[in-house]
Amino acid sequence: MLDQLGNGLLLGIIISVASVALSLLYGVTRIVNFAHGEIIALGAIATLFFSSPLDYRVLFLDKFSPLGLNFVISCILAILVCGLFGGLLEVFLFRPLRKNDVGNIAVLVVTIGLSILVRHLYLLFATGRVQNFPLELQRRQTYLFFDMTPRNLNVLIIGIIVMIIVGLLLTYTRLGKAMRAVRDSGELSSVSGINSDNIILITWVSSSMLAGLAGIFQATINDVRWNMGFLILLLIFAGTVLGGIGTSFGAMVGGLLIGIMVQVSVGLPFMEGHSEAKNAVALGIMILILLFRPQGIFGKKERIS
Amino acid sequence: MTSAKISFRLIFSLFVTAFSIYLVFLLNPDGAPRILLNLLTFAGIYGLSAIGLNVHFGWTGLLNFGHASFMGVGAYVTLLLMPHAAGREGEVTTTGLPFFAALILGIGAAALFGLLLGLPAIRLRGDYLAIVTIAAAEIFRLLVRDLESITGGVYGIINYTDNFQKYRPLFIDNFSENLGFSPSQAWVCLAAWVSIFITVLLLKRLSDSPWGRALRAVREDEDAVRAMGKNAVWLKLQSFMLGAGIAGLSGVLLAFNYGSLETTVFIPLLTFYVWAIMILGGVGTITGPIFGSIIFWVIISETDRLAYLLFENANGQQLAGVRFLLVGVLIMFLMIFRPSGLLGKKEELLLDVK
Numbered sequence: 001m002l003d004q005l006g007n008g009l010l011l012g013i014i015i016s017v018a019s020v021a022l023s024l025l026y027g028v029t030r031i032v033n034f035a036h037g038e039i040i041a042l043g044a045i046a047t048l049f050f051s052s053p054l055d056y057r058v059l060f061l062d063k064f065s066p067l068g069l070n071f072v073i074s075c076i077l078a079i080l081v082c083g084l085f086g087g088l089l090e091v092f093l094f095r096p097l098r099k100n101d102v103g104n105i106a107v108l109v110v111t112i113g114l115s116i117l118v119r120h121l122y123l124l125f126a127t128g129r130v131q132n133f134p135l136e137l138q139r140r141q142t143y144l145f146f147d148m149t150p151r152n153l154n155v156l157i158i159g160i161i162v163m164i165i166v167g168l169l170l171t172y173t174r175l176g177k178a179m180r181a182v183r184d185s186g187e188l189s190s191v192s193g194i195n196s197d198n199i200i201l202i203t204w205v206s207s208s209m210l211a212g213l214a215g216i217f218q219a220t221i222n223d224v225r226w227n228m229g230f231l232i233l234l235l236i237f238a239g240t241v242l243g244g245i246g247t248s249f250g251a252m253v254g255g256l257l258i259g260i261m262v263q264v265s266v267g268l269p270f271m272e273g274h275s276e277a278k279n280a281v282a283l284g285i286m287i288l289i290l291l292f293r294p295q296g297i298f299g300k301k302e303r304i305s
Numbered sequence: 306m307t308s309a310k311i312s313f314r315l316i317f318s319l320f321v322t323a324f325s326i327y328l329v330f331l332l333n334p335d336g337a338p339r340i341l342l343n344l345l346t347f348a349g350i351y352g353l354s355a356i357g358l359n360v361h362f363g364w365t366g367l368l369n370f371g372h373a374s375f376m377g378v379g380a381y382v383t384l385l386l387m388p389h390a391a392g393r394e395g396e397v398t399t400t401g402l403p404f405f406a407a408l409i410l411g412i413g414a415a416a417l418f419g420l421l422l423g424l425p426a427i428r429l430r431g432d433y434l435a436i437v438t439i440a441a442a443e444i445f446r447l448l449v450r451d452l453e454s455i456t457g458g459v460y461g462i463i464n465y466t467d468n469f470q471k472y473r474p475l476f477i478d479n480f481s482e483n484l485g486f487s488p489s490q491a492w493v494c495l496a497a498w499v500s501i502f503i504t505v506l507l508l509k510r511l512s513d514s515p516w517g518r519a520l521r522a523v524r525e526d527e528d529a530v531r532a533m534g535k536n537a538v539w540l541k542l543q544s545f546m547l548g549a550g551i552a553g554l555s556g557v558l559l560a561f562n563y564g565s566l567e568t569t570v571f572i573p574l575l576t577f578y579v580w581a582i583m584i585l586g587g588v589g590t591i592t593g594p595i596f597g598s599i600i601f602w603v604i605i606s607e608t609d610r611l612a613y614l615l616f617e618n619a620n621g622q623q624l625a626g627v628r629f630l631l632v633g634v635l636i637m638f639l640m641i642f643r644p645s646g647l648l649g650k651k652e653e654l655l656l657d658v659k
Binding site for chain 2 (some may be wrong): 032070097102103105106108109110112113114115116117118119120121123124128135234238241277279283284287288290291294
């Protein structure tokens with residue numbers, strides 16, 4: 001079981017970063033964003049596009065050749081692209097819906113449609129094959145008591161640092177306080193002079209940038225697929241719910257726990273020969289949490305029935 | 306809402322449906338009957354499923370995104386109870402129940418699964434219910450794929466169609482021969498549309514009964530229903546079971562249309578197809594999904610042309626991609642610009658829940 005702990009931590013950090021992003025967006029806008037997975041995939045696909053060598057045909061459309069940039073610069077550019085995408089979604093889709101008083105359920109269905117649309121745009125115009133970032137192969141090494149490649153260890157460390165920064169920003173900056181104020185009450189915060197439209201826009205941009213980072217993590221650890229976001233989306237929901245929906249700190253811990261549980265459950269005795277069902281374990285835990293402690297581990301009690 | 310306005314909508318829907326069928330003939334000079342049969346079979350099966358979903362969402366306001374699992378439970382239970390072959394080695398099971406007994410048990414199992422899933426989940430608020438149902442559907446699919454010794458796993462179930470096809474009346478064979486159909490598909494098609502007819506008659510009766518009115522009252526104001534002394538939770542559960550049973554029947558028909566059953570049929574995208582059909586036809590109506598389904602499948606069956614416009618020599622992945630792309634666009638745009646669909650009434654929509 002312990003040999004899976006390294007894999008669990010890596011999956012956990014992906015889910016954790018993505019869950020914080022989802023939770024932040026849900027907290028401020030009350031949108032359950034089913035298109036979250038597609039922003040994650042955008043981060044990976046954009047990085048692939050920026051960083052692949054010039055002669056390498058990653059895209060079906062022959063008109064575009066990859067840019068062949070430095071990998072770190074590619075990642076930063078990809079995260080900016082994700083932020084831009086999130087901002088555009090807010091300005092051209094979700095803000096008009098909000099102004100027209102479209103209900104939450106309708107918006108949820110819209111995000112599902114958006115997710116199907118964008119995912120198949122990737123399939124058609126980006127990459128229908130499984131691809132890898134242009135990075136050299138590395139050998140696994142043992143750190144303390146878990147095995148991973150040096151690159152994946154860096155991913156883990158960067159992930160943890162990003163989470164700490166996000167946590168500090170939310171707790172101590174004006175912006176973070178304003179976000180939490182809008183989350184708690186949109187009306188009261190606008191009375192006290194907070195421009196809630198701006199706050200929501202910033203939330204969309206930062207949530208999408210975090211999602212893009214999670215996508216880069218996922219693609220670095222595993223690979224780039226057109227449906228990589230949808231494959232991990234339910235686990236992200238599980239992480240968000242486990243930690244307490246709408247709480248950022250809870251989402252961090254919940255995401256890590258879900259990742260570890262998914263990977264460690266492979267080693268359980270009754271799971272022998274059933275490794276495909278490991279995601280079912282996480283989803284089952286999520287359902288149980290929703291039934292018996294719907295506010296999650298860290299959430300505040302709220303009526304959800 | 307005056308009845309004149311409703312009948313205008315009905316005529317308009319009939320017109321659009323008839324036009325879309327005409328379009329099939331126009332676009333396919335050769336082989337239109339065969340294409341139409343395939344299309345109407347799928348339209349019948351998915352339409353039936355969407356009618357079931359409408360009982361959940363349209364009548365009672367339950368946000369069910371695990372519809373594929375109800376179809377899956379119905380299909381798997383029915384097929385496994387009949388003679389079939391399953392798994393990697395195609396292990397043959399020769400004993401089993403006759404078709405109709407297995408079908409009734411399959412529908413019952415789907416309804417029971419609805420109850421099991423509903424019991425805990427029904428207490429949750431809309432968006433949470435959506436997450437729980439989609440997660441439960443994925444758990445079901447993963448388990449079916451993993452329990453290879455029982456369900457055949459990824460290798461699926463085969464050799465079961467005879468159980469149903471042996472009841473095929475002779476006139477279908479004669480009729481199909483004249484038009485160049487596959488007689489077995491024609492029989493599935495007929496069965497699907499007979500099922501729709503019976504289900505619609507049943508639902509029409511239920512909808513006008515005190516029970517049906519109580520259901521819609523649950524959607525509008527649960528507290529008021531409680532105040533009237535009705536058990537709102539039990540009403541929701543009954544609605545969940547009814548819709549799940551209808552979905553189970555459509556799942557069985559889907560299995561017989563495919564001729565072999567694999568777990569990949571019941572992916573979440575199946576649920577989203579049914580959602581698109583329900584929204585297109587009209588949330589909260591009984592007959593809406595029928596029109597929605599026919600129009601939807603005409604659009605789907607003609608998108609291959611669009612794919613060939615976009616890509617020369619489009620491969621299977623690209624054809625499927627363009628199809629799903631369109632489904633996504635349809636769901637988004639309908640929800641934004643016409644959430645009541647073709648036949649629905651805006652006042653009956655439960656979309657402004659906060």
